[in-house]
Amino acid sequence: MELECTILQHLRPGVRLDAWTILASMQISDRPAFVRHDKSISLDEIIAIEPVKRIRPFKRPLAAWAKKIPKYRRQAKETFGDVIPLVFFCPINHTDSHYTLLEINERERVIRHYDSLADRGAVNQTRMSRLVQEEFGALKFSYQEAPTSQLPCLRVCC
Structure with a gap:
C-alpha cells in the first residue's frame, strides 16, 4: 500500500483521524499472524443538502465484513496449511464524526464493540448490538459492549 507522507500529520493530538489514517495505522502495526483487518465501514450515508446535513443509515452496513470472513479464513488456511481461529478488527465510522472498533474473535x-463514547448503561440495546446480531448471529458468538477510553488511536478529536 502506498501512502502520502502527509498522512503522518494526522497522527497528532487534536487532529481528526480519517478512514485512511486508521487503515494505515493498522497496516503498519505489529500484530499476530491470526489478526485480520480492513478499511473502516460507514454505518451512515451523509446527504449534503445545503444548509442542512442529513444522515441516512445504510441497510446492512456490516454485510460486506461478514462476506470477508470466509475469504480471510481461506487465505489463512493456504498460509498456515490448517484452519486456525482468527481475530478480525473492523473499524466502524459513525456519522463521519466518531470511530469505534468491532472485534470478531473466533479464538474466544x-x-x-469498543467505543470510547459509549453509554455504560446500554449493554445489549445499542444500534451496534442489533447490527451484529443481524449480520453475525449465525456465528453464535457472545456479544459485549466494551466502553473504553483506552483507544486513543480510534477516538476522533473535533
Whole structure:
C-alpha cells in the first residue's frame, strides 16, 4: 500500500483521524499472524443538502465484513496449511464524526464493540448490538459492549 507522507500529520493530538489514517495505522502495526483487518465501514450515508446535513443509515452496513470472513479464513488456511481461529478488527465510522472498533474473535467465540463514547448503561440495546446480531448471529458468538477510553488511536478529536 502506498501512502502520502502527509498522512503522518494526522497522527497528532487534536487532529481528526480519517478512514485512511486508521487503515494505515493498522497496516503498519505489529500484530499476530491470526489478526485480520480492513478499511473502516460507514454505518451512515451523509446527504449534503445545503444548509442542512442529513444522515441516512445504510441497510446492512456490516454485510460486506461478514462476506470477508470466509475469504480471510481461506487465505489463512493456504498460509498456515490448517484452519486456525482468527481475530478480525473492523473499524466502524459513525456519522463521519466518531470511530469505534468491532472485534470478531473466533479464538474466544466473542464479538466486542469498543467505543470510547459509549453509554455504560446500554449493554445489549445499542444500534451496534442489533447490527451484529443481524449480520453475525449465525456465528453464535457472545456479544459485549466494551466502553473504553483506552483507544486513543480510534477516538476522533473535533
